[in-house]
Amino acid sequence: MSVSAVFDGPGAIRLAESDLAGPAAGEVVIEVAACGVCGTDRSIFRGEYAVDSPVVLGHEYAGTVIEVGEGVDTFAAGDRICVDPNITCGSCAYCRRGITHLCSALRPLGISRDGGFGRFSHVPARYAYRLPDHVPFEEGALVEPVACCLRGIQQAELSVGDSAVILGAGPIGSILLLLALGAGATRLAVIEPDPGRRARAADLGADVVCDPVDAVEAILDWSGGLGADVAIEASGRTVGAELALRLVRRGGRVVWFGVYPEREVLEISPYLVNENELTVRGSFNNPFTHQAALAVVGAGRLKLHELISDRIPLTDLAHALSPESRPSGKVIVDPSLPGTPVPNLGL
Ligand SMILES: [Zn+2]
Ligand SMILES: [Zn+2]
DSSP states (O other), X not given: OEEEEEEEETTEEEEEEEOOOOOOTTEEEEEEEEEEOOHHHHHHHHTSSOOOSSEEOOOEEEEXXXXXXXXXXXXXXXXXXXXXXXXXXXXXXXXXXXXXXXXXXXOOBTTTBOOXXXXXXXXXXXXXXXXXXXXXXXXXXXXXXXXXXHHHHHHHTOOTTOEEXXXXXXXXXXXXXXXXXXXXXXXXXXXXSOHHHHHHHHHHTOSEEEOGGGHHHHHHHHTTTSOEEEEEEOSOOHHHHHHHHTSEEEEEEEEEOSOOOTTOOOOOOHHHHHHTTOEEEEOXXXXXXXXXXXXXXXXXXXXXXXXXXXXXXXXXXXXXXXXXXXXXXXEEEOTXXXXXXXXXXXX
């Protein structure tokens, strides 16, 4: 028997039992050990990001292979793996150009097909990555967001000596901060409204941390009146996307990394972009960055355990996805935890 948290539409999650089907050809069945709650899951739960339902959400996960399907010779029962959820078609115009993350028939696990918020998950073997023994499952689950953040760093074209501003200091902003430092940013500022998160960003290596209200003045001051070389917007807030444009120098680069509400619009001056020759880019998913992300996580470069604030059972998922839940860091669902609410999680 398998138990999964099934998303039925905005605001609706239910626990459902089902018989566990065997793996299809080319698939492995894993017992999920850890699945991260992502901002995307929260957006879906709020109805800001449309998906077809019913579906089991959760696209940041790791676990143990319990059964392999026909034709799978790369994994065996007992192997520890983490998952790249972004399943591409391989034959659309984008896949054939090698920009597979923009696949027009993308079917991500945990978004378009059942993902990791359940005891078991069916994963195509070619999207499974072996997790080194010393990497705990909950850090393995975070290889996926790290892979997405690596794409953000690529899109920012960060190089040694750059100054960078990260907007947002949640788990994603924190990972971006550490990756930006690793990529050679010599000066780094973080914009974040929450004082606790600001303090953590300072601990992780930010030179300057400040509230969004003070950001323009503080960043100009910090950068000798110029602005930063790069700004990466990771709060997922539309106002942050606009603010980022005002924090970079002339010729600077802005990456809109967050998942923004699909229907919100922004008033910006094209003059600002043209006159200052700004580069503004999106960053989507994890094109060919999963292997590198696993290497970074395996090397212990990203204090991921410090970013995890809550470990919850499946029964607490609906609350963790709701707007009232304000965790200080990353929430990890462990489907093996008993299904009674754990009182000391502060949820
Ligand atoms: Zn995610
Ligand atoms: Zn495709």
